[in-house]
Amino acid sequence: MTIDLPVIWYLLIGFAVAMYVMMDGFSLGVGILFPFIKGDENRDVMMNTVAPVWDGNQTWMILGGAGLYGAFPLAYAVILPAMYLPLILMLLALIFRGIAFEFRFKSNRSRKWFDLAFSGGAMVATFSQGVVLGGIVNGLSVSERAYQGGTFDWFSPFALFTGLALMAGYALLGAGWLIMKTEGDLQNRFYQLARPLTLLLVASMIVISVWTPLSNGRIAERWFTFPNIAWFAPVPILVALLSWSIWNGVTHSHERRLFFKVLGLFFLGLSGLVISFFPLIIPPNITLWDAASARASQSFLIVGYVILVPIVLAYTAYSYYVFRGKVRHGEGYH
Amino acid sequence: MLGFEALDLARFQFAFTVSFHILFPAFSIGLASYLMVLEGLWLKTGNEIYHNLYRFWVRIFAVVFGLGVVSGVVMAYQFGTNWSGFAERAGDITGVLLTYEVLTAFFMEAGFLGIMLFGEGRVSKRLHFSATCLVAIGTLISMTWILMSNSWMQTPAGYEVIDGRFEPANWLEIMFNPSFPYRIVHMGLAAFISVGFVVGGVGAYHLLRDRRDQAARKMFSMAMWAILVALPVQIIAGDMHGLNTLEHQPAKVAAMEGHWENEPDEKGMPLVLFALPSMDDGANHFELKVPYASSLILTHTLDGKIQGLKDWPRDEWPDVPLVFWSFRIMVGLGMLMLGMGVVGLFLRWRGQLYEARWFQRIALFTTPVGFIALLAGWITTEAGRQPWVVYGMLRTEDAVSTHSVASMMTTLVGFMVVYAIIFGIGIYYMLRLIKSEPMNMVPSGGPGHERQPKRPMSAADGSFEEQN
Numbered sequence: 001m002t003i004d005l006p007v008i009w010y011l012l013i014g015f016a017v018a019m020y021v022m023m024d025g026f027s028l029g030v031g032i033l034f035p036f037i038k039g040d041e042n043r044d045v046m047m048n049t050v051a052p053v054w055d056g057n058q059t060w061m062i063l064g065g066a067g068l069y070g071a072f073p074l075a076y077a078v079i080l081p082a083m084y085l086p087l088i089l090m091l092l093a094l095i096f097r098g099i100a101f102e103f104r105f106k107s108n109r110s111r112k113w114f115d116l117a118f119s120g121g122a123m124v125a126t127f128s129q130g131v132v133l134g135g136i137v138n139g140l141s142v143s144e145r146a147y148q149g150g151t152f153d154w155f156s157p158f159a160l161f162t163g164l165a166l167m168a169g170y171a172l173l174g175a176g177w178l179i180m181k182t183e184g185d186l187q188n189r190f191y192q193l194a195r196p197l198t199l200l201l202v203a204s205m206i207v208i209s210v211w212t213p214l215s216n217g218r219i220a221e222r223w224f225t226f227p228n229i230a231w232f233a234p235v236p237i238l239v240a241l242l243s244w245s246i247w248n249g250v251t252h253s254h255e256r257r258l259f260f261k262v263l264g265l266f267f268l269g270l271s272g273l274v275i276s277f278f279p280l281i282i283p284p285n286i287t288l289w290d291a292a293s294a295r296a297s298q299s300f301l302i303v304g305y306v307i308l309v310p311i312v313l314a315y316t317a318y319s320y321y322v323f324r325g326k327v328r329h330g331e332g333y334h
Numbered sequence: 335m336l337g338f339e340a341l342d343l344a345r346f347q348f349a350f351t352v353s354f355h356i357l358f359p360a361f362s363i364g365l366a367s368y369l370m371v372l373e374g375l376w377l378k379t380g381n382e383i384y385h386n387l388y389r390f391w392v393r394i395f396a397v398v399f400g401l402g403v404v405s406g407v408v409m410a411y412q413f414g415t416n417w418s419g420f421a422e423r424a425g426d427i428t429g430v431l432l433t434y435e436v437l438t439a440f441f442m443e444a445g446f447l448g449i450m451l452f453g454e455g456r457v458s459k460r461l462h463f464s465a466t467c468l469v470a471i472g473t474l475i476s477m478t479w480i481l482m483s484n485s486w487m488q489t490p491a492g493y494e495v496i497d498g499r500f501e502p503a504n505w506l507e508i509m510f511n512p513s514f515p516y517r518i519v520h521m522g523l524a525a526f527i528s529v530g531f532v533v534g535g536v537g538a539y540h541l542l543r544d545r546r547d548q549a550a551r552k553m554f555s556m557a558m559w560a561i562l563v564a565l566p567v568q569i570i571a572g573d574m575h576g577l578n579t580l581e582h583q584p585a586k587v588a589a590m591e592g593h594w595e596n597e598p599d600e601k602g603m604p605l606v607l608f609a610l611p612s613m614d615d616g617a618n619h620f621e622l623k624v625p626y627a628s629s630l631i632l633t634h635t636l637d638g639k640i641q642g643l644k645d646w647p648r649d650e651w652p653d654v655p656l657v658f659w660s661f662r663i664m665v666g667l668g669m670l671m672l673g674m675g676v677v678g679l680f681l682r683w684r685g686q687l688y689e690a691r692w693f694q695r696i697a698l699f700t701t702p703v704g705f706i707a708l709l710a711g712w713i714t715t716e717a718g719r720q721p722w723v724v725y726g727m728l729r730t731e732d733a734v735s736t737h738s739v740a741s742m743m744t745t746l747v748g749f750m751v752v753y754a755i756i757f758g759i760g761i762y763y764m765l766r767l768i769k770s771e772p773m774n775m776v777p778s779g780g781p782g783h784e785r786q787p788k789r790p791m792s793a794a795d796g797s798f799e800e801q802n
Contacts, residue, residue, distance in 0.1 A: 062440070065410055065411060066433040066436040070425065070432065073421055076425060077419070080415045080421070081415055081418045081736070081737065084737060085741060088745045088748060091408050091411060095404050098403075099404065099756050103759060151738055151740075294496075294501040296503070297502055304437050305433075305437065308437040312440060
């Protein structure tokens with residue numbers, strides 16, 4: 001009996017990426033929402049809601065990246081050079097955001113600069129991630145096991161649009177998170193922001209869903225042929241239901257539901273991607289089996305993954321448990 | 335010609351980011367072990383000086399660790415962005431080792447760093463000490479995986495080449511490749527020694543301010559003992575590492591020695607103390623030599639033969655002046671550091687260790703020498719591996735991504751500007767922490783508080799703008 005290890009690794013890396021998008025998504029969203037909120041104290045509270053967990057959240061990106069390197073070296077060696085400039089921009093932006101976490105609370109005169117580093121870093125990092133996603137969906141030029149395209153191949157209206165769409169998405173996630181973690185006037189502000197952001201995100205998802213098959217014949221074929229269309233139909237229907245539920249739920253002040261509903265939207269978006277591209281790992285024509293590392297590599301690595309990832313998950317859950325509850329003014333630092 | 339320039343920029347970018355990065359893990363490795371010793375001594379003896387020192391250094395550890403993580407993320411992505419040929423061909427091996435490093439390093443970090451930094455008073459002393467030990471062990475495990483990967487690139491083993499790609503054949507041979515044992519000992523000791531000089535320098539700084547400061551005396555004394563013990567071991571380890579390099583990478587040794595031609599039959603090889611090696615002439619200018627000494631050091635016999643660089647084709651030579659001089663800087667500083675240990679012992683014997691201000695000034699001045707030697711050592715081994723990425727198997731020029739000069743230049747400038755800002759702020763803050771009085775480490779209410787940002791650097795409390 002042989003196990004299809006590449007498929008398992010595809011799912012494991014997909015899991016790490018999904019964890020990253022959901023968890024660092026709201027952390028980055030908090031930064032994107034900074035300009036909408038005035039006052040040092042309010043911003044302190046916002047930052048403190050994510051300060052205890054953000055680097056654990058970011059771990060998943062490194063795990064996803066390193067896993068791709070070990071399990072699908074070809075994908076790693078093609079996607080990273082193809083997305084060179086947006087990826088470097090993302091790394092530099094994440095450095096600024098990370099350092100702002102450390103130093104904002106220790107600064108007085110320079111606080112506005114750390115606000116800028118935190119918020120600007122989050123925006124640029126998010127936009128870059130969206131551009132990378134859009135660029136990959138557009139497809140990469142590969143031959144002889146190397147990227148053959150140019151430095152700016154990623155630069156397309158579609159990729160720029162996915163960058164903006166991801167900013168809307170993370171902002172909504174951030175708002176959902178902050179509704180859970182704050183109270184009073186500050187919380188009301190996020191309730192107010194939730195509907196416009198939902199509108200933005202849903203509109204973006206519609207645009208992307210129309211744009212993608214129009215510019216990509218292979219996906220159009222996959223989506224609109226019977227019986228596929230019957231299998232895929234639940235995704236847009238669920239998206240519509242969830243969006244309506246978010247829109248409607250804002251007035252009911254259900255503090256926790258909104259966040260998890262937005263997570264649901266993200267999950268549906270990711271599953272839409274998998275449905276559209278499986279088993280491709282680099283569109284338009286590199287499959288996960290083409291890109292897989294040797295069986296000896298994948299099987300050696302899976303041992304560590306299986307043992308260590310649950311431990312990381314357990315710690316993550318514990319850390320969220322320790323820092324549960326509302327964050328208030330004047331708390332969390334001195 | 336443009337391709338060459340992009341390769342040079344890629345190499346320079348990697349050298350720049352990795353040199354910056356390596357200082358912080360080395361600092362963390364040594365400091366975590368020092369903290370483990372301090373807390374262990376405090377628990378064993380109940381002496382509050384050790385506890386004070388722990389609190390003093392753990393804040394600095396927090397900053398160092400934070401900067402190491404931030405610069406490490408960049409490294410993890412550089413293999414793909416800038417060296418995609420390497421990632422594609424060697425990813426089956428190096429990618430797996432890196433993933434294990436990420437998994438184990440984050441496992442330790444996520445699990446125990448928070449408790450170590452903020453757990454005092456919230457968990458039992460025993461659990462807190464366990465957390466400190468696990469963080470220290472975690473940094474060592476992390477170093478182990480990275481050095482396995484690097485050693486494999488230097489002395490590849492346990493692989494088979496299939497369609498131009500390195501596939502794993504025997505993981506034990508890959509992990510415990512021929513140069514790994516020497517490298518890990520040499521690097522581990524280098525980290526301990528570097529931190530020994532930092533602790534010694536900081537101790538000297540506070541001794542110069544106040545010779546009665548018990549904590550300053552203690553750290554200065556501990557550092558001098560550590561230096562005295564570690565340096566002779568390091569010199570032996572370095573010698574053994576050199577023999578290993580001669581066996582597996584003889585061209586690197588030839589470059590380190592500035593040795594161009596094979597010696598005539600009856601003569602041993604001299605040790606070149608000083609020279610200006612010229613790649614164009616294939617010879618050294620202004621040579622200062624000690625007869626037979628190289629043969630003695632490298633083969634432990636008077637007439638041992640060492641291959642000269644001209645035995646290899648010209649396009650397989652590393653950059654000789656760079657390797658030659660970085661090696662001499664490392665060895666020279668090693669001798670200087672050994673001298674510090676011996677003088678420290680002599681002053682201790684005379685009962686003047688805490689009185690001799692001239693010696694403390696030298697110790698303060700030599701605070702960074704461990705790190706400089708460590709960087710010089712890495713330049714020797716990495717530049718000496720050229721023109722290969724995987725020694726003898728994969729050339730650097732075949733490993734690099736095909737980026738334009740313009741985009742390589744743009745990102746390089748981006749890294750330099752951002753690193754200058756970020757590490758400038760970080761180091762400035764660290765210096766402020768170092769200046770604070772080690773005897774006054776009263777536990778502040780901050781980091782232990784409910785919902786205090788549980789971040790490495792948040793353990794370092796206090797505004798970094800106001801004067802102390």
